[in-house]
Amino acid sequence: MREPGLEIDAISKRYGDVVALREMTFSVRPGELFGFVGSNGAGKTTTMRIALGVLSADSGAVRWAGEPVTHETRRHIGYMPEERGLYPKMKVAEQLTYLARLHGMSAVDARASAARWAERLGVAARRDDEVQKLSLGNQQRVQLAAALVHEPRILVLDEPFSGLDPVAVDVMSQVLSEKAAEGVPVVFSSHQLDLVERLCDRVGIVRSGQMVADGTVAELRAGGAVRLLVDAPEAPDGWADALPGVKVLGREGTVTEVELGEGADDQAVLRAALATGPVREFARKQPSLTELFRSVVTQEVAA
Numbered sequence: 001m002r003e004p005g006l007e008i009d010a011i012s013k014r015y016g017d018v019v020a021l022r023e024m025t026f027s028v029r030p031g032e033l034f035g036f037v038g039s040n041g042a043g044k045t046t047t048m049r050i051a052l053g054v055l056s057a058d059s060g061a062v063r064w065a066g067e068p069v070t071h072e073t074r075r076h077i078g079y080m081p082e083e084r085g086l087y088p089k090m091k092v093a094e095q096l097t098y099l100a101r102l103h104g105m106s107a108v109d110a111r112a113s114a115a116r117w118a119e120r121l122g123v124a125a126r127r128d129d130e131v132q133k134l135s136l137g138n139q140q141r142v143q144l145a146a147a148l149v150h151e152p153r154i155l156v157l158d159e160p161f162s163g164l165d166p167v168a169v170d171v172m173s174q175v176l177s178e179k180a181a182e183g184v185p186v187v188f189s190s191h192q193l194d195l196v197e198r199l200c201d202r203v204g205i206v207r208s209g210q211m212v213a214d215g216t217v218a219e220l221r222a223g224g225a226v227r228l229l230v231d232a233p234e235a236p237d238g239w240a241d242a243l244p245g246v247k248v249l250g251r252e253g254t255v256t257e258v259e260l261g262e263g264a265d266d267q268a269v270l271r272a273a274l275a276t277g278p279v280r281e282f283a284r285k286q287p288s289l290t291e292l293f294r295s296v297v298t299q300e301v302a303a
């Protein structure tokens with residue numbers, strides 16, 4: 001049996017009349033990079049805060065390696081809060097060392113770890129500067145160093161990529177992949193879906209406080225509708241409109257994009273295209289994570 005890792009089991013949470021989470025459920029295995037995506041207000045931050053224990057759930061459980069998460073377990077979680085949490089007037093190295101000490105490291109180990117992570121995240125030259133004097137992107141690098149400095153066994157990061165320049169995005173991506181390769185379960189939220197698609201082993205899409213899709217990008221694709229690209233240069237406008245179960249999504253130049261509904265036949269689309277003249281291309285289109293996400297969010301509006 002595979003190690004269970006971090007399990008979020010049927011967590012519900014209300015803020016007064018607002019239902020923030022409804023039986024939110026997912027798990028992140030050791031060594032897995034899990035992308036947590038959803039619209040604004042879908043419940044990602046609330047879930048992460050509950051996993052960390054800074055907020056309590058109304059019901060449900062958070063487990064690590066099959067056991068309820070305790071105060072002791074939480075010392076081994078590296079957390080990057082959305083609201084960020086650095087002391088503005090403390091110097092970079094001082095702050096990282098302090099946070100490592102707070103998680104139980106010896107003074108010597110804490111200093112060494114602070115220096116190592118400052119170097120790795122490209123802020124070593126600013127080690128003696130107050131955090132408030134750094135640019136926002138550099139503050140964010142320090143924030144990631146703060147989440148990593150005590151060598152956590154679990155990483156929970158709330159929008160770690162927001163506001164970073166492309167070089168910092170690369171550094172952050174590498175660090176997260178390395179941590180996962182060391183066996184750490186890594187969960188992070190992001191609205192940058194191209195990045196999530198590139199980086200993550202698994203993705204969870206949250207809608208209105210519930211996990212509505214959870215799997216590898218390939219698995220999520222398999223659950224979505226089939227789309228076809230048909231390049232038929234002589235086809236008149238509307239050539240595919242009357243085909244049963246077929247929805248025309250658009251046409252660019254000579255290429256028409258269609259979506260196949262329940263019971264629709266791709267061969268019927270091909271025959272209809274050939275009836276108009278030559279067909280230069282007839283292919284299945286792989287939807288991007290952004291397109292999959294949009295279709296889930298659209299279902300929300302339709303529901």
Ligand SMILES: Nc1ncnc2c1ncn2[C@@H]1O[C@H](COP(=O)(O)OP(=O)(O)OP(=O)(O)O)[C@@H](O)[C@H]1O
Pocket residue numbers: 015018019020038039040041042043044045046047082
């Ligand atoms: N302290 C609070 N008091 C009242 N309602 C809250 C509070 N915190 C969050 N909410 C509500 O709970 C819901 C979930 O919010 P949450 O911040 O978890 O979403 P999110 O997915 O992290 O959003 P975003 O992508 O915008 O950061 C929203 O409806 C939000 O307005």
